[in-house]
Amino acid sequence: MKKKLIKQLFALVAVFLMASSLITPHASAAxxxxxxxxxxxxxxxxxxxxxxxxxxxxxxxxxxxxxxxxxxxxxxxxxxxxxxxxxxxxxxxxxxxxxxxxxxxxxxxxxxxxxxxxxxxxxxxxxxxxxxxxxxxxxxxxxxxxxxxxxxxxxxxxxxxxxxxxxxxxxxxxxxxxxxxxxxxxxxxxxxxxxxxxxxxxxxxxxxxxxxxxxxxxxxxxxxxxxxxxxxxxxxxxxxxxxxxxxxxxxxxxxxxxxxxxxxxxxxxxxxxxxxxxxxxxxxxxxxxxxxxxxxxxxxxxxxxxxxxxxxKQVAPEGKAVKKHESLPVVKGKNKELKVVTKEPVNVLTKKGEESKISLQFDFNPKVVDEKDRIVAPIKEGQVVGYVSAKNKNLDDLGYAVNNGTNKVPVVADTTIEKANWFVLAIRSIGDFFVGVWSDAAANIKNWF
CATH class of the missing domain: 3.40.710.10 (DD-peptidase/beta-lactamase superfamily)
Incomplete structure (x- = not known):
């Protein structure tokens, strides 16, 4: 008798769940x-x-x-x-x-x-x-x-x-x-x-x-x-x-x-x-x-x-630094780092009433970097050094009608960095050489132990 009652209860629960699934849509309104x-x-x-x-x-x-x-x-x-x-x-x-x-x-x-x-x-x-x-x-x-x-x-x-x-x-x-x-x-x-x-x-x-x-x-x-x-x-x-x-x-x-x-x-x-x-x-x-x-x-x-x-939603305002890319390494310049900011606001679309899952992607402008993704001086204030794009994982990815499939926003130099003269570059080269030698020696000594 008890087993029969339990089966009937399970059957009622199953019917209730099925009815609920018909009333409540599986997908969001969007x-x-x-x-x-x-x-x-x-x-x-x-x-x-x-x-x-x-x-x-x-x-x-x-x-x-x-x-x-x-x-x-x-x-x-x-x-x-x-x-x-x-x-x-x-x-x-x-x-x-x-x-x-x-x-x-x-x-x-x-x-x-x-x-x-x-x-x-x-x-x-x-x-x-x-x-x-x-x-x-x-x-x-x-x-x-x-x-x-x-x-x-x-x-x-x-x-x-x-x-x-x-x-x-x-x-x-x-x-x-x-x-x-x-x-x-x-x-x-x-x-x-x-x-x-x-x-x-x-x-x-x-x-x-x-x-x-x-x-x-x-x-x-x-x-x-x-x-x-x-x-x-x-x-x-x-x-x-x-x-x-x-x-x-x-x-x-x-x-x-x-x-x-x-x-x-x-x-x-x-x-x-x-x-x-x-x-x-x-x-x-x-x-x-x-x-x-x-x-x-x-x-x-x-x-x-x-x-x-x-x-x-705005995820990065115009004229502000991009998280994790506030400054970029520079070679052959009077300064070794370049501060960069967004040229335009970075916006991303999201569904109403849902917590957005936004990720930012930074891409260098290949015209201004070397093989190690370092900015090569000279660089002028306002020059495009990269692009940042935002993606929302909550949206169906139907792509973009423009911009080759991404909402890229230019990232620009916040200041001008002139190219260093030959003497400064030579001194740096010598310094880098000895730093490299010392690092190799230190690594070898460490390996002895």
Missing amino acids: SQFPNVEADAAILIEADTGQILYEKNSGAVLGIASMTKMMTEYLILEAIHEKKLSWDDRVGVSKYAADISQDYSLSNVPLLTTEKYTIKELYEAMAIYSANGASIALAEALAGSEAEFIKLMNKKAEELNLGEAKFVNSTGLSNSLLKGQHPKGTKADDENLLSARAVSALAFHILHDYPEVLETAKTPEKIFRPGQQGETTMDNWNKMLPSFPTYGYEGLDGLKTGHTDFAGYCFTGTAERDGVRYIAVVMNAKNNGKSFEGARFTETKKLLDYAFDNYEL
């Missing part, structure tokens, strides 16, 4: 990936480029007007390098004007008899995705769209965007360019990138030219108010907080896209409490339906997942 309806998607943290979610992110697909992020990058780069000025006034070609008059596409009207500032054309492109304006900007910088495409593909290579293909400055299918597609491209060519590459492009433009957001977050602007061609430009990014249906707190960029070939696409970025994420969706759908709002509903899933589950 491991429950969202169900994103898109041909491809990716979510990255914008400070480190760390990937939090990806779906078919390496597939090379149509990107439509997300192409204009590369056009923006090159124009902003030209402004910084003073190849162009915002106030420069430029004419437009018949090709750019012809495309701009097609109102089945997103456009502001351009005339060959008028001149436009680079700022006007840039705002039309960034806010309203104006295609004629994009072509006009390409021509202003490179002379022709065909030459501009060369710059686009070269920059894609420099930014390690992988299997990138740019065939025009707008993202339109070449078949929509009225037979005037750029020289060297085909009538049926398309702009192609992977979701991972698109996120990397967004990462670079945000880091290199953060002012891109000042225009990208503008919900509405008038093109050439009071002048011929005046146009109200409503931003196509309906996730900006001021828009009623899809408005999202903290979202301030970056670029929408749509063609029949690419479907509805979006590169969205949002910041809350000092943490920024970048989400990319390509050919987005919602409940199996393809429509404009689908790119926003699917982006919301990704951004909600990020903000609900993760936070960014």
Whole structure:
């Protein structure tokens, strides 16, 4: 009887445990990936480029007007390098004007008899995705769209965007360019990138030219108010907080896209409490339906997942020494040690509510050290002598969209160390010789006993 009762108790306990396992998830909330309806998607943290979610992110697909992020990058780069000025006034070609008059596409009207500032054309492109304006900007910088495409593909290579293909400055299918597609491209060519590459492009433009957001977050602007061609430009990014249906707190960029070939696409970025994420969706759908709002509903899933589950932790502030690498040995210098500090803060992503398991890794810059990892003088203040990266073992390692798979932060010299003159080096060499002799002798004497 007693044995039977014990068996019944064990059976009840087993049933209870099984029920508990059904109620309580085995994985943390952060491991429950969202169900994103898109041909491809990716979510990255914008400070480190760390990937939090990806779906078919390496597939090379149509990107439509997300192409204009590369056009923006090159124009902003030209402004910084003073190849162009915002106030420069430029004419437009018949090709750019012809495309701009097609109102089945997103456009502001351009005339060959008028001149436009680079700022006007840039705002039309960034806010309203104006295609004629994009072509006009390409021509202003490179002379022709065909030459501009060369710059686009070269920059894609420099930014390690992988299997990138740019065939025009707008993202339109070449078949929509009225037979005037750029020289060297085909009538049926398309702009192609992977979701991972698109996120990397967004990462670079945000880091290199953060002012891109000042225009990208503008919900509405008038093109050439009071002048011929005046146009109200409503931003196509309906996730900006001021828009009623899809408005999202903290979202301030970056670029929408749509063609029949690419479907509805979006590169969205949002910041809350000092943490920024970048989400990319390509050919987005919602409940199996393809429509404009689908790119926003699917982006919301990704951004909600990020903000609900993760936070960014600073493990080393800017301008501070790295633990265990506060100073580095120096050879051939007036000083034998070099103090080093981080050039930027070292941040790492962690799951909310979980104790992070963070490890730091230090790597020398091979260009400034000898075979024994000693800094070779001379070295200048601010010169990069190494890199520090942080890793959190609590996160699924999905890799990084940029920086060759790591969140490396430069470590720089905190002072200048000049090269010692030949006499000092000679004296040191003699001293090192006798120190070596004495050490060998001491070791031999010790062995006698």
